[in-house]
Amino acid sequence: MTQKDxxxxxxxxxxxxxxxxxxxxxxxxxxxxxxxxxxxxPVDAPVFFHLGNEQQLDEDKLILxxxxxGKRNDIVYxxxxxxxxxxxxxxxxxQSIPSYVRIDQTLADYHHVIQALKEEYTGPWMGAGYSYGGxxxxxxxxxxxxxxxxxxxxxxxVDWPFIMDTYDHQMRINFSEKLYQGFVKHINNLEPKELFxxxxxxxEFLIAYCHGLAQREELKRVQKSIENLITTLPxxxxxxxxxxxxxxxxxxxxxxYATSNGKLTLTREEALTAKYTWxxxxxxxxxxxGIFEVSEKPNGVFTRTYKDFxxxxxxxxxxxxPSAKNPEWSPRSMVQNLKVPLVYVCGGMDPWRGLCLEPxxxxxxxxxxxxxxxxxxxxxxxxxxxxxxxxxxxxxxxx
Numbered sequence: 419m420t421q422k423d424x425x426x427x428x429x430x431x432x433x434x435x436x437x438x439x440x441x442x443x444x445x446x447x448x449x450x451x452x453x454x455x456x457x458x459x460p461v462d463a464p465v466f467f468h469l470g471n472e473q474q475l476d477e478d479k480l481i482l483x484x485x486x487x488g489k490r491n492d493i494v495y496x497x498x499x500x501x502x503x504x505x506x507x508x509x510x511x512x513q514s515i516p517s518y519v520r521i522d523q524t525l526a527d528y529h530h531v532i533q534a535l536k537e538e539y540t541g542p543w544m545g546a547g548y549s550y551g552g553x554x555x556x557x558x559x560x561x562x563x564x565x566x567x568x569x570x571x572x573x574x575x576v577d578w579p580f581i582m583d584t585y586d587h588q589m590r591i592n593f594s595e596k597l598y599q600g601f602v603k604h605i606n607n608l609e610p611k612e613l614f615x616x617x618x619x620x621x622e623f624l625i626a627y628c629h630g631l632a633q634r635e636e637l638k639r640v641q642k643s644i645e646n647l648i649t650t651l652p653x654x655x656x657x658x659x660x661x662x663x664x665x666x667x668x669x670x671x672x673x674x675y676a677t678s679n680g681k682l683t684l685t686r687e688e689a690l691t692a693k694y695t696w697x698x699x700x701x702x703x704x705x706x707x708g709i710f711e712v713s714e715k716p717n718g719v720f721t722r723t724y725k726d727f728x729x730x731x732x733x734x735x736x737x738x739x740p741s742a743k744n745p746e747w748s749p750r751s752m753v754q755n756l757k758v759p760l761v762y763v764c765g766g767m768d769p770w771r772g773l774c775l776e777p778x779x780x781x782x783x784x785x786x787x788x789x790x791x792x793x794x795x796x797x798x799x800x801x802x803x804x805x806x807x808x809x810x811x812x813x814x815x816x817x
Contacts, residue, residue: 425489426456428477433534435501437508437518439526447508447518449527451498452480456491462541464815466808467566468497469528469558471551472699474504474692486798487808494539498531500524500551502698507689514683515735516698521706521747525558532565542567542815548795549573549770550707553749556760560752568784568814569756570807572763572795576750577773580708580742581724584772587714589632592767592793597641600648601628601719607653609721613733614680620657621721622676625711627660628719630672632769633794682734704731708741709773753781759814760784763807765792785810 431451436442452475468475468483475497484495499506502519532543545566547555552574559569590598601624610618631637631644647659664672670693678696688694703710710727713720722730724742731739753760753775761784764774775781777788787807789796797803 425491426454426484428480429453429455430477433498433531435527435530437523439523439530445508447501447506449498449501449506449531450475450504451496451531452477454480454484454495456484456493459491459494460541463492463494463539464541464812465494465496465535465539465543466811467528467532467543467545468495469545469547469551469555470498470500470503471547471549471554472500472503472702473695475499476504482798486801486804488801488805490808493808493812494541496535496539498528501527503695504692505690507686509686511686512683513686513689513698516684516701519698519702519705521554521557524554525561528558529562529565532562544568544570544811544815546570546811547572547574548798550575552576552774553578553747556749556752556756557747559756559758559760560749563757566758567816568759568761568811570761570763570811572797572807573765573768573770573774574749574762575709575770575773576748576753576775578707578709578741578747578749580739580746581710581712581727582708582773583712583714583720585632585711585769586718586720587772588767588769589628589719590714592632592769593641594645596649597631597645598719600645602717604648604653604656605719605721606717613730614682619676619680622679623657623660623664623672625719626672626675629675629769630668635765635767635793635796635799701735704735704739704741706741706744706747708739708746750775756783758783759817761787761807761811761814763787763795763797764789765794765796766790767793768796770794784814 432448434446435449437445480497501524502516508518543566545555552571555569555571605621608617608621631641664670674693675696678694679700681697684694684697711720728738760781762775764771797807
């Protein structure tokens with residue numbers, strides 16, 4: 419597929435991956451990969467490899483990365499889906515408990531991708547990850563240091579406790595008091611009578627709106643209009659209006675978040691629609707990552723407790739969350755021992771920044787870009803930022 423102005427071509431590939439890399443001759447699944455090759459790109463051009471995270475990847479998302487970093491014609495851009503997301507699923511008809519979705523196996527997938535493609539794309543490889551993927555790419559470089567010449571971790575979450583209140587702390591700063599308390603009022607009106615009932619789902623829907631407004635820089639322009647709706651409409655009318663906005667502007671993404679989190683079962687056919695991505699992420703939270711949100715102070719947006727998340731985990735996946743009792747995943751502990759340069763990006767208004775490397779963190783081998791006004795993955799929102807981050811990453815990769 420080629421853009422109208424012929425600036426690049428996109429190739430879609432698949433790679434057969436073992437479900438369990440310790441059993442390479444065992445059951446396989448198909449991992450999906452897109453590669454954007456600019457016109458006249460050198461044969462030994464650097465490769466920008468985005469390690470997919472908790473979302474479906476497609477050509478449009480790869481084009482967004484190409485655009486964000488300056489539409490450079492001297493780089494090959496590549497992304498590979500994370501197992502369990504998008505079209506990169508096992509053949510199991512029942513995906514309700516996707517036990518194959520584990521961090522160590524995911525990293526082994528990416529190692530296999532690089533080994534399979536390095537002979538064709540011979541330039542230096544730059545690994546990149548965003549948010550959860552920002553933690554993944556640090557873990558990847560720690561585990562497979564010979565695969566990449568430099569890495570980019572954008573809003574990379576490096577601390578993964580079972581519950582956390584840091585998101586709520588920054589959200590209170592990003593929102594006006596009027597907007598924050600408006601959400602609190604409506605969420606209090608939606609107290610569930612039982613797990614996953616209509617009130618539970620609508621509460622999750624409002625939380626999805628909180629997430630979008632708090633961390634997406636481009637939504638700052640609509641915050642005032644949402645505030646007017648939140649503070650003037652009764653809860654039932656508010657939900658009707660927000661559903662309309664969600665359908666018109668976000669293709670129902672907010673409601674998909676809500677229904678995914680309360681879905682007791684998932685078929686492969688349903689998973690392939692990519693409408694239930696957040697259910698797979700909920701499984702990862704239950705199994706390995708945690709980071710369930712609680713409020714910093716009483717009477718906050720997040721009304722659930724540690725006990726609530728335990729009960730939800732049992733209802734969804736049959737037992738207490740292993741992430742509540744196992745040692746937490748800690749990309750932070752790997753940073754200082756990395757053998758490859760790390761370019762780290764963080765925004766001062768990002769609700770995830772309380773779980774990121776601090777602005778004064780001393781990266782021994784690499785560089786920290788801190789944008790005080792930026793939100794989540796801030797270099798993708800402004801071209802000036804994207805260009806300077808990519809220039810730095812390339813400089814490290816080509817040394």
